[in-house]
Amino acid sequence: MTTRVRFAPSPTGYLHIGSARTALFNYLYARNTGGKFLLRIEDTDLARSTEESTRSILEGLAWLELEHDEEIVFQSDNADKHRATALKLLEEGKAYRDFTPREAPSDANVKDAIKERARANQGEKNMRDNQYRDLAKEESDAKAAAGEPFAIRLKVAEHGRTAFDDAVYGIQERDYAETEDLVLLRSDGHPLYNLAVVCDDIEMEISHVIRGQDHLTNTHKQILIYEALGVTPPTFAHLPLIMAPNKGKLSKRKHGEVVSMTTYRDAGFLAAAFRNYLALLGWSASEEQEIYTLDELIAKFSLSGIHRSNAVFNFSPDDPRKWTDDKAQWMNAEYIRTMPLVDLLPFVKAELKAAKLWREEYDEEGVALSANIPSTADLGPDGRPETVALDPREVGSRDWLIYTIDLIRQRFFTLKDFSTQGRAYFSEDFDFDPAAVAKNLTKFPDLKQWLPELADRFEAEFHSSPPYEGGVGAALSGRGGSRPFNEENIEIVVKAFTEEKGTKLGVIMNGARTMLTGVAVGPSMLSVFEIIGLERTLMRLRSQVAWNL
């Protein structure tokens, strides 16, 4: 028998981080067992469901690349079947009409009202004391025929207990006395959640129900429905919940965008990284590995690896650096700097395009951007990916792009960094980080003269022909009299210049870094000079913009 699982969100908001993890676990289990991963939109409560929300959920799933099998099922489409099922149970005497007038739904604090009511009952309430429970069939039929509104309730037996063996929480038992005669059909004829879920799960031939632990008590109710219907229930696996830092409920109202999947997409997270992070929240393969490819997750996933205790999603709203979970951020950075360049490039391309920093020259006619990357997936002797062996000197070329990305990604955390922190590599229109300017420029007023002078020196050393009189030109390497603007040569020139000025190399280098890139961090400065290229270096060193801020 093949496994059939489903992810069944109710479309009352975007894809929440907890739901996303539920979807992921269902997906992993389906793929692990060679089964089907189905999607069902639980829009039974039409008043609260929105199309917008359905779209947003689908978007989130698409971003995470959790592709579902078969057609999406909309629960509202099956309302007639649900109704028929309730009527059938009524016919069979397994349910009854409850003519008690419907209570006005308390709008504001439903949750609190319910809790209050439950507390007031002091556990003394007899769940079977409904006056219509044992009403004679004729009388019930007559009242119904007379047009009296009624809800249909399941007739739960007086004595006994429901039991099931949860794949995560083990044997769960509950005395019937704890379960009320649940409503299957509202007095307006509308089917309710528990009925709808059971009917649909049966119809969809679901073999495993993997969902949040908040459904643990619903499961007992649902089992009663399965029993009344004479259908063997599926296997249940309940997941621990994902909590806010204070161990309270994680919600949009309280915590805002951090809980929405699209936030991560928009913040430049890689789906693969976020998936990896999510997989490790409440599940582990009992080993020390942290980074898993999707295939590895699929291969290693098992219900027995799911935890029973809730996990905290850690973040501090008041600290911009920790706006979301540290580990999620680390994982994303780890992916960005170590994943095969071939896989990273399409994402960088999309980011640069969106920021209007993409140049046609980066694309080669009919060749995928990644096509000519040498085996960058191979790890170097230090366990890190090898640096790409391309010629970066033609600034703005395809080779230059790939080389540059590989260099700058080492200090990036999100895809956004390519268009923000790394903006100066791709555009003349970039901002200066005030802190960098203060630390590397204004602190050394001499640089205001020195850096343009350095530009002149570069121009003389690398441009003039014959070589610059009295310069270091003769020491520069190159073939046939050419003096390429490469790391080796740049170092010679900058060192000579520094000695001349009687200052420290760091002062010149850091000043130049800020002038060239607008920021204080980045790869080796010699590489930066090289990938910025001679022309842009001259221009930026001579620019006074940073000094006038």
Added chain:
RNA sequence: GUCCGGUUCGUCUAGGGGUUAGGACACCGCCCUUUCACGGCGGCAACACGGGUUCAAAUCCCGUACCGGAUACCA
């Protein structure tokens, strides 16, 4: 209130009768370095509490505390 579940470093977790209680993130220090949020090395830091079983308990049992979930004609 009642029912159900949970509790190992700040966080995610490994371990489930004998371990110097392991790893990751975060934090701190040192190294590398012209910078750095890369990298390398190191450090700080945990078995909720009380009983019991046992030669031996973080691990098994009971209780307490705390946390969470559920308790709708919501899903």
